[in-house]
Amino acid sequence: MAELEAVIGLEVHAQLLTRSKMFCGCRAEYLGLPPNSNTCPTCLGLPGALPVINRRAVEMTIRTALALGCRIPEFSKFDRKNYFYPDLPKGYQISQYDLPLSLGGHLEFEVGGERRSCGVTRVHLEEDAGTLHHAGEIHTAKFSLVDLNRAGVPLMEIVGEPDLRSPREAPHYLRALRQLLLHLGVNDGNMEQGSLRCDANISLRPRGQREFGVKVEVKNMNSFRSLQAALEFEFRRQTAVIESGDRVHQETRGWSEAEQGTFSQRSKEEAQDYRYFPEPDLPPLRVSRELVEELRAGLPEPPLRLKDRLRDQHGLSEEQAALLTERLQDAEYFQAMVASGAPPRAAANWQIGPLQALCKESALAIEHSPVPAAELAALVRMVEAGEVSGTSGREVLAEAFALGRSPVELIRERGLIQVSDAEQMEAWVELAIQQLPKAASDFQSGNDRALGPLVGAVRKASGGVANPDLASRLLRERLGRGGE
Amino acid sequence: MSLLNLSVSELGRGLRAREFSSVELAEEALERVDSLDGKLGAFLRTTPELALEQARAADRRLAAEADPPALCGIPIGHKDVLCTKGVETTSGSRILEGFRPPYDATVVARLAQDGAVVVGKMNCDEFAMGSSNENSAFQPTVNPWDAERVPGGSSGGSAAAVAARLAVATLGTDTGGSVRLPASFCGVVGVKPSYGRVSRYGVIAFASSLDQVGPLAKTVEDAQLVLSSIAGPDRRDSTTSAAPVGDLARALQEGVRGLRLGIPREYLAAGLEDGVRGVFESACRWLEAEGAELVEVSLPSTQYALAAYYVIAPAEVSSNLARMDGIRFGPGEPQAPSLLEAYELARNRGFGPEVRRRVALGTFVLSSGYYDAYYLRAQKVRTLVAQDFSRVFEKVDALISPTAPTPAFRLGERTQDPLAMYATDALTLPANLAGISGLSVPAGFTSGLPVGVQVLGPYLGEAMCLRVGAAVERAADVWRQVPAGFDG
């Protein structure tokens, strides 16, 4: 039998970062609120209540679609998707069926440095459901508890084409999509808390065959790792089914993190009949070309292009450029440092290294760093010019970060500007040689490792302000190894 | 003679002249309900505390304001599909028993703002589905002119209460004729505004693309005053028209001289009872005498309208009633052994036979494989029906016809035959499909039963409907007639 190939497509749901819900004035931010305290007649599905479309949610969806190269049809509408579930208060979800806000785009992403492209069927807008709680597993619990704080939060669905060919590709596609959403500022990218969710369709076929095999939908993956693990599991499972001569059943399966396996949830025979029809409570949308062009003009540079540009323009490594473009705000901070005169590679190192570490420690996004880009740039410039040592620089940055002070001011106050004055330095060098005569003679006789303590002694004699590079040069000269 | 025999403007004069207070008026209405509604069944519940509180406030306003709203201090009733904050609202269904909405419908709030005094919630067919009021889960309402006959539906309680002088005016809803039909059967005025003229926010939905709230009142002027209070854009209902309502009062005085009025040939086809035809023909003669030109017109797609309606309305119903799941409101079945059984028990016990029929029908026409043949096709026929009206309104100012082919029929006469019941709305429901304006105005009697004339106007043509309706009303001169037993 020919080798089997996977055909994979992802459906991604992203909650939009609006202030209010999709069709009512309740808050879109629902985490941490007491249960059922963020509802109104509309999102509670009370009799008589009506929806009203949130303009910003529509605009965010169109922006995302444009960033994915989608077409924005002039006419779009909402439809009702009818099914009963306790987290769906109205007994239908307002979604989009045959006339979504956008159609036909693609997403570029990288797998191990190699660039790929995956088609995007459509990006449409709908509303999120509430949340269910139960003791233990949903199907064995005696009862369930419903919280409707999340019901009605704007949810954008990005339907990918079945263009992925291996489980390994899937997380890369999802990472690139997440990055795009972060750059657009439309989603917070939090998979663990479910503001970004991913379902996958996977079928197998003999390599070289054009027709698709029988498709299985896999749900419940809440990390990049579990997405790949679930698809790898399905690949193995379906391979075994096919190799044993059986046929794969069309069904929906759920990924269990605990069991590291997928389990059948619903077969095609019991598939829902959602009875979509146009939402009579909402007039259709006519998306003006002016609005489309206005939104297009406001799009940020695509993340991959931004990465390439930072790498090439500033001589960064691929890895540095990737790290600096994870979020748009990271790239903006970096570019602001460069604009303030920091040498780009040093700026990248300082941002990715000490600054990121400090931000992470205090759980701050870089754009909220107490040390703004211009001030860090000033510090980097001083270090690069040898006016401050790298070590003191890092210490000062930490202090400035903690106190919300300017690092350069701290350096001035503490007299940490490195001394490079020759006469002064020579005096400290003499002192160091007197203090460590053994090290001096060892170094003279070729033991390189003896230089370190000597430089340390110079620094100590200077109270930390001696320029270490200059100190070691002067020590070499003074001990007769200046030519090396 | 009861104060409730007076029109809104007559009551307004009395209230302003301190001949009686709003509290006295409310008390009289409540007393009449207590003593007379036992034989009528128009009220599902009265709201005496709310009424007296609102009446006291109205009296303060009448004393303090130079020009209080026309409805200030006037006792009204709300069809029970309208959400009233803190007051049980059932839509005539067991599935909503005990439901106290935490909010007011926009129309309820607007009338409250204008000082109207709510005396109670009016009986109706369950979720407004019916033409006789016999589908109420709680009680039938009978026709005040003949207790063995139906008041019409679905706003039967609203129409009967006005006819019996238990409220000065009421609100109903009209999805296929549910205001106009009971208005005709009970001998009162009922207005079906154009779709989008009045907010549906807080109106428990029957068929969202067809529903409109409209007033029932003794006179065209009273109906106009209520309509003027409730009409206009509402940011909570995206389907309300942004067009200004304008001065509807002026229309009442304008007369019909010079108007071209169309009589749709299809509306006078077989099935029209002779007595109804007689009253309608007199009305035509009066209008001609007043200077209107009458022309016969054709609305050829009328023959398909009923079929389209009975696909579109059930389709929307099946979805609109999905929220009646017994989880957030209603009695529910929380002790059921499984969620599926909880849903099924709650809905099986909660829904009456007509609602079940329509939900099943609507589920069918939307389900995969049938959508195109039924739902989509019905939507296209809906376009044809609307085009018929647009075409004739290029030639005529308004259309006139009987409101219903018959006067009020006997209780139980059509309950076993859904199709016969549905046919009751044949002359009213095309206007809902097209979204145009309409009203029914009493024009006379046949064998002691009231007969209404329907006036249909173009989209947002409420003023035209009121103008023609007022002319019929002046000529008919029947509005002061009170059904026997309610004239005390």
Added chain:
Amino acid sequence: MVGVDREDGAGGLDLALVAHLSRLARLGLTDAEMAAILPQLRAILAAVGRLQEADVSGVDATAQVGGLYDVMRDDQVEPGLSAGEALANAPSHEAGLLRVPAIQ
């Protein structure tokens, strides 16, 4: 596509389909109720079958009247209901959450 069966006039509606509709719409109809509703629905569908006679070629579907487009609101938070108000009508709740029987 399953069309309207011309012979039948009622879209081939039978007891099995009624049972399916009852399940889809959570109507919980008993066998007796299904037997009673079937002829009623068939009669209605036969009457509704009239639609098939209308010439709708080239006619657009009307989902809504009024001709409105683009009715939207600004993205602003407005006060809603308290948890107490949200739960006040619920037949069963626990610790601020709505309680429903086992999902299975």
